[in-house]
Amino acid sequence: MKMEEMSLSGLDNSKLEAIAQEIYADLVEDSCLGFCFEVHRAVKCGYFFLDDTDPDSMKDFEIVDQPGLDIFGQVFNQWKSKECVCPNCSRSIAASRFAPHLEKCLGMGRNSSRIANRRIANSNNMNKSESDQEDNDDINDNDWSYGSEKKAKKRKSDKNPNSPRRSKSLKHKNGNNSTGISYETLGPEELRSLLTTSFSALSRSNNSVPIRSLRCPQHTDEQRRTVRIYFLGPSAVLPEVESSLDNDSFDMTDSQALISRLQWDGSSDLSPSDSGSSKTSENQGWGLGTNSSESRKTKKKKSHLSLVGTASGLGSNKKKKPKPPAPPTPSIYDDIN
Amino acid sequence: MCKDYVYDKDIEQIAKEEQGEALKLQATTSTEVSHQQCSVPGLGEKYPTWETTKPELELLGHNPRRRRITSSFTIGLRGLINLGNTCFMNCIVQALTHTPILRDFFLSDRHRCEMPSLELCLVCEMSSLFRELYSGNPSPHVPYKLLHLVWIHARHLAGYRQQDAHEFLIAALDVLHRHCKGDDVGKAANNPNHCNCIIDQIFTGGLQSDVTCQACHGVSTTIDPCWDISLDLPGSCTSFWPMSPARESSVNGESHIPGITTLTDCLRRFTRPEHLGSSAKIKCSSCQSYQESTKQLTMKKLPVVACFHFKRFEHSAKQRRKITTYISFPLELDMTPFMASSKESRMNGQLQLPTNSGNNENKYSLFAVVNHQGTLESGHYTSFIRHHRDQWFKCDDAVITKASIKDVLDSEGYLLFYHKQVLEHESEKVKEMNTQAY
Secondary structure (H helix, E strand, O other): OOHHHOOHHHOOHHHHHHHHHHHHHHHHHHHHHHHHHHHHHHHHHOOOOOOOOOHHHHHHHEOOOOOOEOOOOOEOOOOOOOEEEOOOOOOEEEHHHHHHHHHHHOOOOOOHHHHHHHHHHHHHHOOOOHHHHHHHHHHHHOOOOOOHHHHHHHHHHOOOOOOHHHHHHOOOOOOOOOOOOEOOOOOHHHHHHHHHHOOOOOEOOOOEOOOOOOOOOOOOHHHHHHHHHHHHOHHHOOHHHHHHHHHHOOOHHHHHHHHHHHHOOOHHHOOOHHHHHHHHHHHOOOOOOOOOHHHHHHHHHHHHHHHHHHHHHHHHHHHOOOOOOOOHHHHHHHHOO | OOOOOOOOHHHHHHHHHHHHHHHHHHOOOHHHHHHHOOEEOOOEEOOOOOOOOHHHHHHHHHOOOOOOOOOOEOOOOOOEOOOOOOHHHHHHHHHHHOOHHHHHHHHOOOOOOOOOOHHHOHHHHHHHHHHHHOOOOOOOEOOHHHHHHHHHHOHHHOOOOOOOHHHHHHHHHHHHHHHOHHHOOOOOOOOOOOOOOHHHHHHOEEEEEEEEEOOOOOEEEEEEEEOOEEEOOOOOOOOOOOOOOOOOOOOOOOOOOOOOEEHHHHHHHHOOOEEEOHHHOEEOOOOOOEEOEEEEEEEEEOOOEEEEEEOOEEEOOOOEEEOOOOEEOOOEEEOHHHEHHHHHHHHOOOOOOOOOOOOOOOEEEEEEEEEEEEOOOOEEEEEEEEEOOOEEEEEEOOEEEEEOHHHHHHOOOOEEEEEEOEEEOOOOOOOEEEEEOO
């Protein structure tokens, strides 16, 4: 059509429409042709059917929407047997019990400190029946998926020398919070039980609670007495401490009674005021001479403990290198006001 | 001879190169090229579609099984085993792994780890979580490594007990943010205090707090970064609810039944000017005297993903309880009325733009809801997740089932996750790139 030879004003409607139709047809044809070329090219080059999903895969991944089944077509509640490996102790644990296990494994639980202290007392004083005691503990722990026979067998071999439980009974870690116990992570109840059943010299430099004996084995009582008098004056000798100090030479029959006292929760030894004031009294630094009845009672406990502690101190010394006692010495005297 | 069209590889390669050259000549500025001349008729496209080569074709022919993310496929959904009261963690993981922009980041492997020990990096663990959840594996995943890492890095959360999902979300975002050191995308030289990690880019918004002195009307403004917006609910003994007349009742397409509170109501209350009483006089810096003041919160900068938290757990001196009032929330949300800029224009007497203007900047779409059933002491978390654009799924630990939009919108709602519909480039000219997230 020679459009340039005509002027549009001279045309009537039918001719205009014919022109419009032709333009329209051209446009449609062009786009169809473009599309055809694309398909032709795809087929020729081999990628036309490439992104179709095969029927097998369609079936495998189809979303299921029926009552009683999840989207994969599985029945609910069949996942009780899933297991995983604990990153801390490398044991295989049932998945649904992993959280309580991890809590104990990392030493964060309410019971962890109690159980660990029981272990300390047991392992040092009752070497014969050690394995039985600890089996009893673990049965109560409820975090193992295996039967008790396996527990007994795995007992010894599983003791990882670097596990947090072991470190509780061993060294004094200087600021090594990964294996020691940072008192910040313990809740108030745990802290109370820890501090009252254990040894409460709080190392202020790094906020960790060293679990070791109050009684330094390298000095005698005479030395202690003289230093105390030197620092605090002659009136500073406390009668209650003194009387229990005289009991230094205790015999093993008494230790049974002491152990049984220690093993117990210890919660009724503390006055009711403790439960209310737990946070503040602890955080203000144990042993800074808080003159409440609480501290006196626990001091009594401490001194009893110290008797046992001596034995455990000696016992544990066999396992580790003797550390210089100089750092704890000032803190002892801070505690015993 | 066969009179068919032929396609020769070499000639096409030459043609492509020539077209590229021609496009370069056409462009005057680089931004113009990318926005306007992506496909110029006659000159071809700057970014042509990918085409397979012959060896690839052969390979694909040998392996006919295909996986696609089509709307009927389960790929992208997977249950999570409850490790012992860890339903709160499972819900947050489901919400995060179905955040489109976060999903794109992790599935394209954008994390470069710079932690001294790879096993301790939470971002790496997140990355592997994405891989696990998008693997198409029907058996539920056991997220024990994640739990362990969170307990190590956020000690206040460690311990076997029921916990708050919102608290977990904030702690997890914090740890992820700290571990993202290697992923500073873009020029970090602009602002040394402003971290450019993926968490900050996605979740961090700016909350503007304006304190107006009643005497001299001087305004003191601070902008705080925030990862979520915590909203008070009617019925809590600490809040005062002036129920404003329902002028803008269908602002966000919520069904405004009188008596039912909506998310918009909560937001309106959140951004209302609050008169600080005479017991809280603040020293005004412009008139140098202690005066009573009003405080108002607005959003200065909206995050890409907005998380709303309903304060359902009340720990007041009088009582500890859970507020179970139903709050209606919309599928699409427009945050324009709550922006600092809107407030300014209102104060200046400018006509408030109708909310259905073409401005898409502040429009959000719901993509995840976390719900809590039970009481303050003991309960269970479940979540609704949006997947495949318009399909919703209920995630109850290890069990995933299909859900309807009605189920989602009728649920109580504790944490709501909204995603921006339009993502912008961070360029000086602020050109909008109309990429639809949904």
